[in-house]
Amino acid sequence: MTALRHTDEYATSAHYSGTGDIRCDDDRRSLTVGATFTLRSEVRLVDGVFDPATPDLAEVYRPAGRCVAVVDATVDRFHGAAMRAYFSAHGIPLTTMVCRALEEDKTVDAVCRMAAFLGGDGCDMARGEPVLVVGGGVLADTAGLACALLNRRTPYVMVGTSIVSAVDAGPSPRTCVNGTLMKNALGAYHPPVLTLVDRGLFRTLAPEHLRHGVAEVVKMAAVDDEQLFTLLQRHGRALLDTRFATTGDDPALAAVADEVLFRSLYAYMRHEGTNMFETRQDRPHAYGHTWSTKFEPVAGLLHGHAVAVEMALTATLATLVGWLDDDDRDALLAVCRDLGLAVHHPVVEDLELMRLAQETVRRKRGGTALWAVAPRGLGRCDYLAEVEGSLLAEAVDRHRARCGAFPDGGLGRDMYLRDARWA
Ligand SMILES: NC(=O)c1ccc[n+]([C@@H]2O[C@H](COP(=O)([O-])OP(=O)(O)OC[C@H]3O[C@@H](n4cnc5c(N)ncnc54)[C@H](O)[C@@H]3O)[C@@H](O)[C@H]2O)c1
Structure with missing residues (x-):
């Protein structure tokens, strides 16, 4: 085997690197190469990302001599206006492509338009x-994909x-x-080199978009961080009401908001970020993303x-297999309901649709097992290799009965996507 030596002199990008080795068989009729690609992806909480006093964006774009943005x-x-004033204050020319970005715009056509703007027909990046x-x-999904395609990988x-x-x-x-x-069937693994999170931007988010976004925080709390779950029990509603402490003046709540965001990001990135190419399916962040990939568009729900x-529903399933007790299941339902998130929808009673979802997702996850994520105690999870139809039917029955005790049957506030035109 020969490992090749590489020097930075020939690097195509400051953001990625790679190495490789080559092995020849003795009969000189076959050879095999191995290659390793390395990336780094940083996530940073910042205050006032477009405040000229905040250096983060200027530090990235000053060396490039310009900034090309998809917005x-x-x-x-x-x-x-604040973004333009920011780059102007730093003397960095800014070119923007402003795009409508509704769920119905998650199309190959939209990605091609962005790639044309960024590429040779446009900014020639x-x-x-x-x-x-x-x-x-x-x-994030569509422009990220355009970047993945442009020059085969552009950072x-x-x-x-949004949350x-x-x-x-x-x-x-x-x-x-x-x-x-x-949903999300066509794509590429291509994380940003840097993600900036400024909760000040949440001040202008519509309440329904704030609310459905917090579901992803609940997700990481339920399967990976019990302390985060406790924070949501205590402060979730206040965070929603104040748009993550961006209205009103409550420094203590602002500190909670930062802690909630950081904990959520840490829990997410310690699993997602260390398994960037989904080469394994032990992925806690896939909680809530097995059957929903099929029933979300059918019911027209916000993600x-x-x-x-x-x-x-999976929490109820977890009670059936002995992974979760009823009190912990009810605690999860209570947090969701306190935030106005749905905990039941009649679409899950369509067992043929649910079976089809399992089939599709099993193939997507490698074809060997379903690996549906379910809580195993609060703040921890495990993976169900298979969920037999009879077990799922029992879980749906039991869950419907539990949610039937709620006056609204477990439905959420503003739960439907208003701008989608699903085929
Ligand atoms: N790639 C992944 O791993 C992954 C993970 C989770 C969700 N998703 C996808 O993310 C999408 C949902 O994300 P979303 O809720 O951000 O949807 P979105 O991008 O549609 O944003 C929601 C709405 O809020 C608006 N908006 C965004 N930021 C705003 C702000 N600061 N002020 C005012 N309005 C603002 C948008 O224009 C849009 O109308 C779904 O398509 C889902 O599939 C992808």
Whole structure:
């Protein structure tokens, strides 16, 4: 075997590196190469990301001599002026592509338009020059995919402007568009080199987008961080009501908001960030993302509500297999309901749809097992290799009965996606 020596002199990007080795068989009729690709992805909480006194973005873009940005149109309406003033104050030329970024815009066409803007027909970006992506989860997924395709891999910096893109979709390596069989079916593993999280941006988020975003925080609390779960029990509602302590003046709540965001990010990145290419399926952050990939578009739910419905149902399933006691299941339901998240929806009673979801997800996870995430005590989880139809039917029955005790049957507030046109 020969390991090749490489020097930085020939590097194509400051953000990625790679090594390799080659092995020849003695009969000189076959050879095999091994290659290792290395990336680093940093996540940083910042205050006032577009305040000229905040150095983070200027430090990235001053050396490049310019900044090329893809920006969510709604975010641009609220924060575009501050962003432009920021780059102007630092003397860094800024070119923006402002895009509508609704769930129905998670298409290959949208990605091609972005790639055309960023590439040779537009800004002619160099392979190592980081794109700036400013927006929610939809833009994180689509612009991230455009960056993955451009020059076969162009780095990007993510400013996560929604809760989802701050704690989950933003730093996520899973860039994607929706497929006809399931959500997020087509994509590439391409995390940002830097994610900036500024909860000040949440001040302008619509309440329904705030609420469904917090489901991803509940997710990490339930399966990985019991202290985070306790924080949500105590402060979740206040965080929602104050848009993560960006309205009112409560320094103690602001500290809680930062702690909640950091804990959520840490829990997420310690699993997602160390398994960037999904080479293993022991992924706690996939809690709530097995059956929902199918029933979310069918029911037209906002992503976070779909995740919450599955989390709650799977918690009931966990009580059936002896992984969770009823009190802990009810504690999870109570946190979700306190935040206005759905814990049940009739769509999960369509057992044929649920069976199809399992089939599709099993294939997506490698074809050997389902590996559905379920809580095993609060703040911990385990993986169900299979869920037989009879067990799922029993869980759905029991869960429907439990949620039937709620006056609203377990439905959430503003749980439906208003702007989608699902095929
Ligand atoms: N790739 C992943 O790992 C991953 C993980 C979780 C979710 N997702 C995807 O993320 C999407 C949901 O994310 P989302 O909730 O951010 O949706 P989104 O991007 O649609 O944003 C929600 C709405 O809020 C607006 N918005 C965003 N930031 C704002 C701000 N600061 N002020 C005012 N308005 C703002 C957007 O324009 C949009 O109308 C789904 O498509 C989901 O599949 C992906």
